[in-house]
Amino acid sequence: xxxxxxxxxxxxxxxxxxxxxxxxxxxxxxxxxxxxxxxxxxxxxxxxxxxxxxxxxxxxxxxxxxxxxxxxxxxxxxxxxxxxxxxxxxxxxxxxxxxxxxxxxxxxxxxxxxxxxxxxxxxxxxxxxxxxxxxxxxxxxxxxxxxxxxxx
Numbered sequence: 488x489x490x491x492x493x494x495x496x497x498x499x500x501x502x503x504x505x506x507x508x509x510x511x512x513x514x515x516x517x518x519x520x521x522x523x524x525x526x527x528x529x530x531x532x533x534x535x536x537x538x539x540x541x542x543x544x545x546x547x548x549x550x551x552x553x554x555x556x557x558x559x560x561x562x563x564x565x566x567x568x569x570x571x572x573x574x575x576x577x578x579x580x581x582x583x584x585x586x587x588x589x590x591x592x593x594x595x596x597x598x599x600x601x602x603x604x605x606x607x608x609x610x611x612x613x614x615x616x617x618x619x620x621x622x623x624x625x626x627x628x629x630x631x632x633x634x635x636x637x638x639x
Contacts, residue, residue, distance in 0.1 A: 501541055504534060508545030512552060521550065530578030553585025561587075563609060564602075565594025573613040580615050587616055598628040600635065 493552065505521040520534035540572055561575040572589075579587055589606070591597035597606060603622050610618045 490502065491598065502537065503541045503543060504537060505543045505545040505548075505550075506534075508549075509549045511513050511549055516549075521545065554583050555586040555588075556584045557588045559587045559589050560592065561589050562593060563613075564605065570611065572610050572618075573615070576613070576615040576618070585616055586618065588619040588621060591621050596623050596625075597621065598623045598625060 495633055503523040507518055507546055510517045512519070519531050521528060522530045522534055522537070522540075556579060557577070559575065561572050562569045565570045576587070587624070593606075593609050597603050597620060600622070603620055606620045610620075622631070622635060
């Protein structure tokens with residue numbers, strides 16, 4: 488998925504080894520070392536110090552998996568004076584949210600496949616996080632809902 492390049496914070500080129508960090512995953516806490524290269528997790532385990540690597544003591548610190556927020560109201564299209572997919576996804580990431588599902592209460596409401604596709608197009612250019620969108624239901628769009636259900 489394309490991300491806006493103007494505000495990416497993952498341009499780190501240094502290598503970092505975080506020693507003895509508590510990794511929380513699937514209900515377990517494991518103390519391990521975490522090697523980060525170019526801003527991304529490269530490996531996890533009992534790692535040996537590398538040359539030209541920044542060493543960080545992770546003792547007492549915790550690493551959690553990204554959070555999925557299943558109900559957000561990012562207000563795009565139509566209500567961008569309150570926030571848009573870029574600003575709200577940026578705030579979400581700052582709080583550890585890596586994926587979100589946006590509600591259909593925008594202007595216009597997301598009641599048609601065309602509007603749903605428009606939101607996906609906007610998000611593919613503006614969102615900094617993974618995304619999904621809900622198609623709203625009312626008494627007037629049952630044909631749209633049936634079209635979607637027949638594709639599943």
